[in-house]
Amino acid sequence: xxxxxxxxxxxxxxxxxxxxxxxxxxxxxxxxxxxxxxxxxxxxxxxxxxxxxxxxxxxxxxxxxxxxxxxxxxxxxxxxxxxxxxxxxxxxxxxxxxxxxxxxxxxxxxxxxxxxxxxxxxxxxxxxxxxxxxxxxxxxxxxxxxxxxxxxxxxxxxxxxxxxxxxxxxxxxxxxxxxxxxxxxxxxx
Numbered sequence: 001x002x003x004x005x006x007x008x009x010x011x012x013x014x015x016x017x018x019x020x021x022x023x024x025x026x027x028x029x030x031x032x033x034x035x036x037x038x039x040x041x042x043x044x045x046x047x048x049x050x051x052x053x054x055x056x057x058x059x060x061x062x063x064x065x066x067x068x069x070x071x072x073x074x075x076x077x078x079x080x081x082x083x084x085x086x087x088x089x090x091x092x093x094x095x096x097x098x099x100x101x102x103x104x105x106x107x108x109x110x111x112x113x114x115x116x117x118x119x120x121x122x123x124x125x126x127x128x129x130x131x132x133x134x135x136x137x138x139x140x141x142x143x144x145x146x147x148x149x150x151x152x153x154x155x156x157x158x159x160x161x162x163x164x165x166x167x168x169x170x171x172x173x174x175x176x177x178x179x180x181x182x183x184x185x186x187x188x189x
């Protein structure tokens with residue numbers, strides 16, 4: 001795992017840059033960010049539901065579970081329509097989904113950091129990213145009444161801080177990869 005992370009440090013750096021850019025864009029235009037998130041979710045749900053329902057109907061003679069696929073597709077279509085006609089409900093739903101995602105992601109970042117502590121120095125940066133992510137998720141769950149717009153600003157702040165931490169981690173991984181590569185070259189000479 002350590003070799004995989006260090007060889008591919010650039011992907012961690014790219015994730016950091018994207019997170020910083022997303023955070024900055026969100027902070028400068030939170031209303032647009034919220035509208036885009038709601039629209040993207042509604043569009044995805046509608047298209048996914050339509051494809052699932054279409055597949056179920058097309059496969060009804062050959063698939064024994066086509067009815068459950070059809071029901072799932074119809075549910076997706078309904079959720080998509082609700083998203084466009086009742087965006088406030090969608091915003092609250094997305095808030096909870098983001099909170100759950102953040103808590104789960106943060107926990108796995110902490111687990112990865114604990115596993116890396118025996119291999120590299122600087123694993124505390126990944127642990128810090130995990131802690132920030134879990135705290136962010138908990139704050140979203142605790143204060144949903146703060147409003148979706150405020151949450152959008154929190155997302156922007158979180159993304160910018162998380163991106164900076166990922167960039168710092170990427171440079172540590174790069175340095176560790178160079179050291180490991182130099183020691184491999186020295187041991188073969």
